[in-house]
Structure formats: structure tokens, C-alpha cells
Amino acid sequence: MDDAVFLHRLQFAFTIIYHYLFPNLTMGLSFLIFVMKALGLRRGGERWNDAARFWIRIFGINFAVGVVTGIPMEFQFGTNWGRFSRYAGNVVGQTLAMEGLFAFFLESAFLSLLVFGEKRLSRIGHFFAAAALFAGSWLSGYFITATNAFMQHPTGHAVGADGVLHLADFRAFLFNPWAVAQYAHNMTATVVTASFVVTALGAFYLLERKHVDSARVFLRIGLPVGLISSVLVAFPTGDHQAKLVARHQPVALAAMEGRFESGRHAGLNVIGQPNVRERRLDNPVAIPGLLSVLAFGRTHDEVQGLDAFPPADWPDNIELLYYAFHIMAGLGTILIGVMLLANLLAWRGRLEGTRPMLAVLMLCFPFPYIAVTAGWMTAELGRQPWVVYGLLRTVDASSPTVHAGTALFTLLGFCGLYSLISVLFLFLVAREIGHGPGHRAAAASAVSGPEVGHA
Amino acid sequence: MPEIWYAIAVVMLTAYVVLDGFDFGAGALHLFVARDDRERRVILGAIGPFWDGNEVWLLAAGGAIFVGFPRVLSAGISGFYFAIFLVIWCLILRGISIEFRSHVGNPVWRRTWDFFFWVPSVLLPVFFGAALGNLLRGVPLDRDGWFSLALFTDFSAREPVGILDWYTILVGIFAAAALTAHGGAYLTWKTEGVVRERSRRAALRLFGAVVLLWPLVTVATSRVQPEFLSSLASRPVAWIFAAGAAGGLVLAFASLRSGRDRSAFLGSCAFVGGLSLATAACVFPVMLRAIGDPSHSMTAANSAADPAGLSTALRWFSFGFPLAILYFVVLFRLHRGKVAAAPEGEGY
Numbered sequence: 001m002d003d004a005v006f007l008h009r010l011q012f013a014f015t016i017i018y019h020y021l022f023p024n025l026t027m028g029l030s031f032l033i034f035v036m037k038a039l040g041l042r043r044g045g046e047r048w049n050d051a052a053r054f055w056i057r058i059f060g061i062n063f064a065v066g067v068v069t070g071i072p073m074e075f076q077f078g079t080n081w082g083r084f085s086r087y088a089g090n091v092v093g094q095t096l097a098m099e100g101l102f103a104f105f106l107e108s109a110f111l112s113l114l115v116f117g118e119k120r121l122s123r124i125g126h127f128f129a130a131a132a133l134f135a136g137s138w139l140s141g142y143f144i145t146a147t148n149a150f151m152q153h154p155t156g157h158a159v160g161a162d163g164v165l166h167l168a169d170f171r172a173f174l175f176n177p178w179a180v181a182q183y184a185h186n187m188t189a190t191v192v193t194a195s196f197v198v199t200a201l202g203a204f205y206l207l208e209r210k211h212v213d214s215a216r217v218f219l220r221i222g223l224p225v226g227l228i229s230s231v232l233v234a235f236p237t238g239d240h241q242a243k244l245v246a247r248h249q250p251v252a253l254a255a256m257e258g259r260f261e262s263g264r265h266a267g268l269n270v271i272g273q274p275n276v277r278e279r280r281l282d283n284p285v286a287i288p289g290l291l292s293v294l295a296f297g298r299t300h301d302e303v304q305g306l307d308a309f310p311p312a313d314w315p316d317n318i319e320l321l322y323y324a325f326h327i328m329a330g331l332g333t334i335l336i337g338v339m340l341l342a343n344l345l346a347w348r349g350r351l352e353g354t355r356p357m358l359a360v361l362m363l364c365f366p367f368p369y370i371a372v373t374a375g376w377m378t379a380e381l382g383r384q385p386w387v388v389y390g391l392l393r394t395v396d397a398s399s400p401t402v403h404a405g406t407a408l409f410t411l412l413g414f415c416g417l418y419s420l421i422s423v424l425f426l427f428l429v430a431r432e433i434g435h436g437p438g439h440r441a442a443a444a445s446a447v448s449g450p451e452v453g454h455a
Numbered sequence: 456m457p458e459i460w461y462a463i464a465v466v467m468l469t470a471y472v473v474l475d476g477f478d479f480g481a482g483a484l485h486l487f488v489a490r491d492d493r494e495r496r497v498i499l500g501a502i503g504p505f506w507d508g509n510e511v512w513l514l515a516a517g518g519a520i521f522v523g524f525p526r527v528l529s530a531g532i533s534g535f536y537f538a539i540f541l542v543i544w545c546l547i548l549r550g551i552s553i554e555f556r557s558h559v560g561n562p563v564w565r566r567t568w569d570f571f572f573w574v575p576s577v578l579l580p581v582f583f584g585a586a587l588g589n590l591l592r593g594v595p596l597d598r599d600g601w602f603s604l605a606l607f608t609d610f611s612a613r614e615p616v617g618i619l620d621w622y623t624i625l626v627g628i629f630a631a632a633a634l635t636a637h638g639g640a641y642l643t644w645k646t647e648g649v650v651r652e653r654s655r656r657a658a659l660r661l662f663g664a665v666v667l668l669w670p671l672v673t674v675a676t677s678r679v680q681p682e683f684l685s686s687l688a689s690r691p692v693a694w695i696f697a698a699g700a701a702g703g704l705v706l707a708f709a710s711l712r713s714g715r716d717r718s719a720f721l722g723s724c725a726f727v728g729g730l731s732l733a734t735a736a737c738v739f740p741v742m743l744r745a746i747g748d749p750s751h752s753m754t755a756a757n758s759a760a761d762p763a764g765l766s767t768a769l770r771w772f773s774f775g776f777p778l779a780i781l782y783f784v785v786l787f788r789l790h791r792g793k794v795a796a797a798p799e800g801e802g803y
Contacts, residue, residue: 060554061554061555061558064550064551064554064555065551067507067550068546068547068550068551069547071510071514071543071546071547071550072540072543072547074514074517074518075517075532075539075543077521078521078528078529078531078532078533079532079533079536079539079540080533082529082530082532082533082601083529085521085525085528085529086525086526086529086530086600089521089522089525089526089528089529089760090525090760090761090764091764093518093521093522093523093525093528093760093764093768094522094764094767094768094771096518096521096522097515097518097519097521097522097768097772098518098771098775099518100511100514100515100517100518101515101518101771101772101775101776101778101779102771102775102778104511104514104515105508105511105515105778105779105782106778106782108507108508108510108511109508109782109783109785109786111507112503112504112507113504113789116503116504116797116801116802116803119801120789160761164525166761166763166764167761167763167764167767168763170767399529399533399536399601400533400599400601401533401534401536401601401602401603402533402536402603406536406537410536410537410540413540413544417544417547417548421547421551424551424555428555428558428559431558431559432558
């Protein structure tokens with residue numbers, strides 16, 4: 001791989017990972033806000049409306065950063081991956097264009113009504129704005145997942161006489177089984193993230209003994225939704241996704257598991273370090289037979305190792321793929337455990353008295369972000385060396401006229417700009433958390449008094 | 456079918472220029488027509504509910520070009536790589552300026568964001584104008600349909616060309632003047648009192664500059680690209696759009712003078728939109744003009760996506776496009792009337 005392709009990959013990886021930190025929260029949070037607004041419609045649901053009002057402010061900041069960091073994602077298909085766009089544009093252009101038309105317009109039209117419209121709209125009207133944001137952001141998620149699913153497992157296409165892909169069957173492309181599975185897995189993961197964030201803040205306020213009533217409302221929704229979603233992320237959605245990988249990308253599964261040799265009764269490696277040069281897993285700790293079961297359903301099923309495939313078709317960064325997959329799966333398991341324990345304590349009415357558990361909940365919120373990032377790294381590194389699986393190699397997909405130095409320049413530009421945005425983002429979110437729920441005017445009396453400057 | 460998608464792409468881009476154009480213009484003017492925090496919040500309140508949706512037209516237009524003409528999209532934006540990222544960074548900076556400003560009341564915070572809102576609001580119209588200039592002048596497409604352009608060379612508009620030369624900069628300045636005037640007309644319509652009066656005067660002056668620049672740019676275009684005027688002469692539809700633009704300009708002028716604010720903005724929309732449509736009608740069917748060997752040019756016919764893909768896309772497009780229009784109608788109706796500064800915490 002030459003430098004330019006490497007830098008194009010690094011830039012895309014950096015900008016997409018950074019971008020996705022925000023939609024990852026806002027998609028899950030839009031669901032929770034929708035639920036809060038629905039509960040707020042009932043008689044006496046005012047505390048749910050108050051909670052929604054606070055989370056809409058957090059949502060607004062996250063959504064704004066998600067919107068602006070999403071702009072380069074759309075462009076980079078063409079700027080950095082020109083040969084991919086030319087090869088697959090007939091097909092993936094469909095979903096990318098549909099995302100703009102069906103999802104982005106919907107979201108943008110209702111965003112300001114959700115964030116600033118509570119007084120202008122009726123109760124039902126504001127609930128409707130929350131529903132529109134929920135629908136728009138989840139629709140957007142589907143179109144982009146379907147685009148990615150085509151790259152993972154192409155369906156509905158034909159290779160034309162002109163050497164590029166043509167759309168042969170729109171429904172097969174749009175309802176790619178891979179897209180459906182990946183969407184279910186991914187969207188449940190966004191709900192996990194949002195639940196952990198809502199729960200963490202509730203735990204924080206309880207530990208601080210501030211905004212205690214709001215904190216209880218946060219835990220009331222965050223704990224059960226967090227438990228259900230973190231279980232669903234593993235089973236059935238994650239399990240189903242793993243079986244698809246086993247069937248359609250066996251070489252990726254072998255690399256994810258650090259499995260260099262084929263055989264029956266494949267064990268699941270829980271710990272170990274892939275040693276690609278020696279073609280073995282160093283210091284492995286495995287659960288016997290479990291990989292065979294997870295991949296195909298029976299312990300004696302054969303699971304192919306990397307030795308079954310030509311090295312040219314191996315994912316090109318086996319170590320990173322292996323670690324990413326294990327971090328995702330490991331953190332996913334830990335998150336289920338945390339939620340189980342917290343729900344158990346809450347059910348027995350002992351959560352608020354168990355301060356160490358509150359501390360754990362408060363500190364756990366970064367882990368869903370890490371797990372989601374690692375999960376996407378697993379998907380994208382596992383797809384290598386292909387950009388469209390089995391059809392177009394990544395080395396043949398970049399823009400031919402963009403030099404390595406230019407790509408490095410723009411990558412560094414993004415690093416700088418996004419560092420700045422991170423600082424501002426954290427400052428604003430910390431301010432909102434400091435103000436807490438019930439603080440209606442974010443920056444009361446604007447320029448009139450010097451006391452407003454505090455964070 | 457490729458002709459239909461050419462038209463769709465042009466309509467989407469025109470909608471983008473008309474809509475995001477007014478909030479670019481508002482951003483370019485706000486430092487001058489709004490002098491204190493309350494006045495600036497009026498400006499942000501006037502564009503706040505719309506700017507994000509307006510920008511979606513750019514992404515949607517890009518999507519339409521992608522689905523209709525993948526070859527054009529891939530060659531076009533990889534060839535302008537450097538300039539595209541300048542545009543992206545400006546769009547990011549502008550977006551966070553609008554969205555972050557209202558969260559903190561500190562005057563230094565707010566004035567800082569006012570400045571970072573202003574800079575890209577001036578630069579982006581220049582960039583988009585220069586991009587149009589590049590499309591009219593032509594780019595060095597090779598036989599495989601790729602090109603790469605330096606940001607500038609010797610500014611001569613002759614080979615070897617750069618993205619910026621005297622001609623593309625002239626188009627950029629013209630675009631900036633036109634869109635800033637357009638933003639002035641919008642602010643005149645949506646605000647009242649002293650902000651409206653300043654916006655109205657600024658719009659009148661800028662439209663005056665536009666009247667001077669328009670013939671100059673047209674003459675320059677015919678020198679750089681002689682085909683442009685000959686196709687203008689032979690295409691009545693281009694004349695109709697150009698006449699619509701001129702009529703819009705007259706209407707904007709007259710209405711700004713007589714205080715009919717809404718028709719001034721509508722006239723301004725007709726001017727900006729008519730200009731965009733007339734230009735597209737003149738260059739049709741060329742999408743990316745090759746400088747040097749005209750056989751390398753990408754046209755609607757030789758670079759369209761496959762027919763099955765185009766007709767599939769037309770089906771969902773004819774369902775989704777009216778939806779997008781509907782959202783905007785609802786949004787403009789919900790936010791009709793003159794804008795006052797929102798109370799702190801309840802608006803921009």
C-alpha cells in the first residue's frame with residue numbers, strides 16, 4: 001500500500017470515528033427523548049417534560065457537532081475515494097442521496113423546533129418535533145448503514161460492460177440482509193450509549209446530592225433501557241452479525257479471533273496476542289468449542305483459520321482487528337454486568353445507598369463509546385483488503401490525482417480543527433451539566449451582568 | 456433520462472444557492488447592520504431555524520449528482536481537492552459559530568463567534584463563485600476523466616490554469632456581491648427598525664454593485680469561453696431565465712425603495728435563481744468542461760449513471776422532493792413575520 005492510500009484511510013478513519021461519537025449519542029438520545037416526551041404527555045408527566053428539556057439541550061450541542069462533522073463525510077467519498085465513487089456510485093449513490101432527501105431535510109426542519117420550540121408549540125406539537133427528530137435520525141442511520149452493508153456484502157448489483165457496478169435489484173440492495181442485521185446491532189448500541197450517558201449523569205447528581213429529583217428520573221429511564229439494550233446488542237443482534245461474518249467473511253472472522261489454523265471444535269479466544277509473523281496466538285486463554293457454536297451453532301463445526309486463505313486476501317491489520325473485536329465484545333459483556341447489578345440494586349431499593357455502584361455508573365459512560373468505536377473498527381478492518389467486498393480492493397479505490405502530502409495536510413487540518421471543537425464541546429456540555437436541569441435560561445441576562453461568565 | 460437528472464441537479468443546486476445564499480448574505484452583513492448583541496441575536500434568530508436545512512440542499516444536490524453522474528462527482532471533487540476542504544472547514548466553522556454562540560453570555564465569547572460567523576459567510580460565496588468560474592472556463596480533464604488543479608498558477612485563465620485566476624476571482628466577487636445583497640433583502644424582510652433600515656440600505660448599494668458587475672462578468676465569460684455567448688444566443692430558455700433574473704433585480708430595487716419588503720426578497724430570489732438557471736441552460740449538456748481537448752468534457756450524456764439506476768432514483772426522488780419542499784413551506788409558515796431577539800436560552 002502506498003502512502004497516499006494509507007493517508008486517505010487514516011483521514012477517513014479519523015473523521016468518521018470522530019464524527020460518529022456524536023450521532024452515536026444523538027440517535028440513542030433521540031429515542032430516549034421521544035420516550036420522555038411521550039411519558040410527559042400523560043397527566044402528571046411534568047417531571048418527564050423537565051427531564052426531556054434538559055436532555056434536549058445536551059442533544060442540541062451534540063447534534064450541532066454531529067451536523068458539522070458530518071459534512072466532510074459526504075464529500076470524502078469523492079475527494080479521497082474517487083475511484084470507489086466511480087466504480088460503485090451507480091449503486092451506493094442511491095442510498096447516499098436518499099439519506100439527504102429523506103433524513104437530513106426532516107431532521108434539519110424539526111431541529112430548531114425541538115430545541116427552541118417548546119413555548120411556540122403545543123405539547124403535542126413539541127412531542128411531534130421529538131418524534132420527527134427520532135424518525136429522521138434513525139432513518140439517516142439506515143441509509144448510511146445500507147451503504148456500508150453494500151461495501152461489506154454487496155447485493156443487488158451487476159458488473160456492467162463498462163467495468164463499473166450497476167444497480168440490478170434495488171430492493172435486494174436496500175434490504176440487504178447484512179444492512180438489516182448491522183442496523184439492528186448498531187442502533188441498539190446507540191441506545192446503550194445514550195442510556196449509559198443518562199444514567200451516568202443521574203448517578204453524578206446523586207453522588208453530588210444535587211438535582212436529586214431529576215437524577216431519579218434519569219435513572220428511572222436509563223437503567224431499564226440500558227439493561228434491555230445492552231442485552232439486545234449482544235443477543236440476538238450481535239450474535240446474528242457474527243454469524244453473517246462467519247458465513248460471508250470467514251477470513252475476517254479468523255483474523256478477528258486470531259485463528260491461524262482451521263479445525264473443528266474451535267475455541268473462543270478470550271485473551272491472547274496475535275503474532276502474525278509466527279502465525280500463532282501468543283498466551284491464549286480460550287473457551288473450548290465456543291467459537292464453533294457462535295459461528296455455526298454446533299461445537300464440532302469446522303471454523304476456518306487464516307491458513308485456509310491466501311495471505312493477499314487477509315485483512316491487512318490483523319492485530320488491530322483482533323484487539324478491536326475483543327475490546328468490543330469484552331466491554332459489551334462488562335456493560336451487561338454493570339447494568340444487571342445496578343438494576344438489581346435499584347429493584348431492591350438499595351441503589352441510592354450503594355455509593356460505590358453510583359460511582360461505577362458515573363464512570364462507565366465512556367465505555368459504550370469505546371465499544372462502538374471498536375465495533376466499527378472491527379467491521380471496517382475486517383472488510384480489508386477490500387473496499388467493496390470481493391469486488392474492489394482498497395488500494396484501487398482512492399482518488400488518482402490526490403497526492404500523499406495533500407492528504408496528510410488535510411488530515412492534520414482536521415486534527416487541529418477537531419481538537420478545537422472538542423475543547424469547546426466539553427466546555428459547553430460541562431456548563432450545561434453544571435447548570436443542571438431546571439435551569440431554563442442557558443445564559444440568563446446575556447450581556448447585562450458580569451456574573452454570567454461563570455461555567 | 457440523463458437530461459432529467461441534469462435538470463434535477465441544476466434545480467437542487469439553484470435551491471441551494473437561493474436558500475443558503477440568503478443566510479451567507481446575512482452572515483456577511485451582520486457585523487455592519489447589527490451593532491450590539493441584541494441586534495445580532497435578531498439576525499441569528501432570522502436565519503437560525505433555516506440555515507441547517509438550507510445547507511442540506513448542498514448535500515442533497517451532491518447526492519443527486521452522485522446518483523445521476525458518479526463520474527462527474529468523483530472527478531470534480533477530487534480535482535478540486537484542496538478547495539473542497541477549504542469549503543468544508545469554512546462550513547464547519549460557520550456552523551459551530553451559529554450554534555455555540557448563544558450558550559454563553561460573555562460578551563467576548565459572543566463577539567468572537569460573531570467574527571468567526573462573518574469570515575466564512577464572506578469567503579464561501581467567493582469560493583462557490585470561483586467554483587462556477589472554473590466550470591465555465593474548463594478544467595484540465597485527462598483521457599481517463601481525472602484532473603487536478605493547483606489553487607492558483609499565474610492568474611491568466613490560460614493553461615496551465617489554477618483554481619483561482621483573474622476570471623474565477625471576478626466571478627467569486629460577483630457571487631459574493633449578489634448573495635450579500637440577497638441576504639440584505641432577506642434581512643430587510645425579516646427584521647424591523649434600525650436593523651431593517653441598515654439592511655435595506657446595504658442591499659440597495661450591493662444591488663447597485665451587482666448591476667455594474669453583471670455585464671462585466673458576462674463579457675469576461677464570453678472572452679474566456681466564447682461558446683458561452685453563442686449558446687446563449689441560440690437557447691431561448693436561457694433568455695427566459697436571464698430575463699427572469701433581470702426582472703427580479705428590477706423588482707428587488709423598486710421594492711426596496713418603496714418598502715415592500717417581501718416582494719424585494721422574492722425579486723432577489725428570482726434574480727439569484729434566474730442567474731443560476733440561465734447559466735446552467737447555457738452550458739448544457741456540459742457538466743465538466745475539459746480545457747484543451749473538448750472530447751474529454753463530461754456531459755450529461757457521456758457521464759450519466761446506468762439507466763436502471765436513474766429510473767429507480769427518479770421514483771424515490773419524485774416522492775422525496777415534494778416532502779422536502781413541504782418541510783420548508785411548514786418551516787417558513789411557522790416562522791413567518793418579522794423576527795425579534797429571542798429571550799436568552801430560548802433561541803439563538
